[in-house]
Amino acid sequence: MTAKVKIKALVAGNWKMNGLKASSKEVKTLAKLIAKASKKAKCDVLVCPPATLIPALKDAAKGSKIAIGGQDCHANVSGAHTGDISAEMLKDAGATYVIVGHSERRADHGETSEAVCAKALAAHRAGLIAIVCVGETETQRDAGETLSVIAAQLAASLPKGITAKNTIVAYEPVWAIGTGRTPTADDVAKVHAAIRAALKKRFKAEGEAMRLLYGGSVKASNAVELMGVANVNGALVGGASLKAADFDGIIAAYR
Ligand code: 13P
Numbered sequence: 001m002t003a004k005v006k007i008k009a010l011v012a013g014n015w016k017m018n019g020l021k022a023s024s025k026e027v028k029t030l031a032k033l034i035a036k037a038s039k040k041a042k043c044d045v046l047v048c049p050p051a052t053l054i055p056a057l058k059d060a061a062k063g064s065k066i067a068i069g070g071q072d073c074h075a076n077v078s079g080a081h082t083g084d085i086s087a088e089m090l091k092d093a094g095a096t097y098v099i100v101g102h103s104e105r106r107a108d109h110g111e112t113s114e115a116v117c118a119k120a121l122a123a124h125r126a127g128l129i130a131i132v133c134v135g136e137t138e139t140q141r142d143a144g145e146t147l148s149v150i151a152a153q154l155a156a157s158l159p160k161g162i163t164a165k166n167t168i169v170a171y172e173p174v175w176a177i178g179t180g181r182t183p184t185a186d187d188v189a190k191v192h193a194a195i196r197a198a199l200k201k202r203f204k205a206e207g208e209a210m211r212l213l214y215g216g217s218v219k220a221s222n223a224v225e226l227m228g229v230a231n232v233n234g235a236l237v238g239g240a241s242l243k244a245a246d247f248d249g250i251i252a253a254y255r
Contacts, residue, residue, distance in 0.1 A: 005209045009043035009227070010168065010234035011251050012131065012213065013241025014071060014099060019053050030244050031057055034251075035064030043234060043254035046097055047241070051085055058094030069097030069131070072105055075118035077125075087119075087126035097129045099236075101157050103174045113156030121159045124166050131168045131213070131236065132157050134195075138175035146173075147194050154198050164209035169195055170236045176216025178238060185229050188214055192231035220249020227253040 013034075034047060048069040049057050058068050070090035074081050077088055090098055100123060101116030116132065123130035134153040136146045150171070158167065171191055176182050183191070192212050199207030214226055215236030226232060235253075240246040 005205075007164075007209060007211055007233045009254050010046060010211055010213065011041070011043050011247075011254065012046040012048060012069070012097070012099075012170075012234065012236050013247055014102070014215075014236055014238050015047070015049045015053075015242060016071070016104070016238060017050060018242055019049055021052065021056065030242075031060030031064075031066070034244060034247055035061055035066050039065065041065075041251045041254050043251065045251060048097065048099055051090065051093065054090065054093040054095055067096050068094050069099065070095045070128075071099050071102065073098050073100065073119055073122055073126075073128075075115070075122045077122075087122040087128050091126045091128055095128060097131060097168075098123045099131045099133065099170075101133045101153075103133060103135050103172060103177065107174075113153050116157040117159050120157065120162070120167065124159070124162075129166055129168060130162075131170050133170045133172050133215070133236070135172040135174050135177075135216070141173065141175060146191060150191060150195060151198060154195065158202070162203060162210075163206045164211070168211040168213060169199065170213040170215050171195060172215035172236060178217070180217050182217045182222060182226065185225055188226060188229045188232060192229065196231045218250060220246055220252070223250040223253035 046067045046069050048071050054068055073087040074084035077086055100119040105111045120130040120132050134150050136149040140149045195212055199210050211233040212231055213234045213236045214232045218235045218237045219240050
């Protein structure tokens with residue numbers, strides 16, 4: 001029987017394609033409020049704005065514990081990849097984390113788990129922490145395929161030799177994203193237990209210590225319940241991360 005590893009939680013906001021520089025006053029206010037909230041928090045706090053806002057957010061978060069991250073990266077360092085951004089560029093702009101394999105990227109851009117794995121490796125090459133997302137669609141869930149889908153995504157999306165320091169896994173059921181619907185605490189517990197078991201099997205002690213985030217319609221009203229589930233070490237928050245009061249309410253689950 002191994003001793004239980006204590007894992008510090010992370011509350012991460014994914015702003016997706018929202019936010020303009022023109023609204024930088026709001027962005028600054030939001031960053032300030034988040035910074036204030038995170039001061040009292042017992043968890044780490046991360047904001048992943050669109051890449052265009054990374055420098056502004058980095059600036060606004062100066063002196064606070066808030067980390068800044070990107071939402072995706074290309075697998076290569078540089079080159080002829082019009083419209084793409086490399087992990088090194090995100091790092092250069094002030095990011096310390098990057099989300100890879102979000103279901104919106106997998107669906108909108110046809111990203112395979114193999115491509116996601118290459119992006120995670122790129123993140124590590126640049127010295128960024130990779131947040132690797134997995135999650136089943138509603139059809140897969142209804143067909144009883146949740147655990148097999150997650151197992152296959154994990155196996156192909158996670159590079160060899162990853163550590164608890166350089167990688168975080170986020171479970172985001174596709175049907176729960178932006179819908180206001182969430183799995184029951186029991187369902188989340190089952191999936192997170194399966195993810196933990198798979199990580200431990202493949203990465204041993206590193207897998208045991210790796211952070212597992214839940215994402216999909218996390219709000220202040222359900223944060224305490226969802227964050228209290230075994231093997232849930234934080235949240236990846238979309239819509240509710242765009243309003244300081246809502247995001248603060250989620251961070252408060254860790255006070
Ligand atoms: P919502 O919190 O808006 O459901 O989005 C979750 C998500 O996709 C975070 O990456």
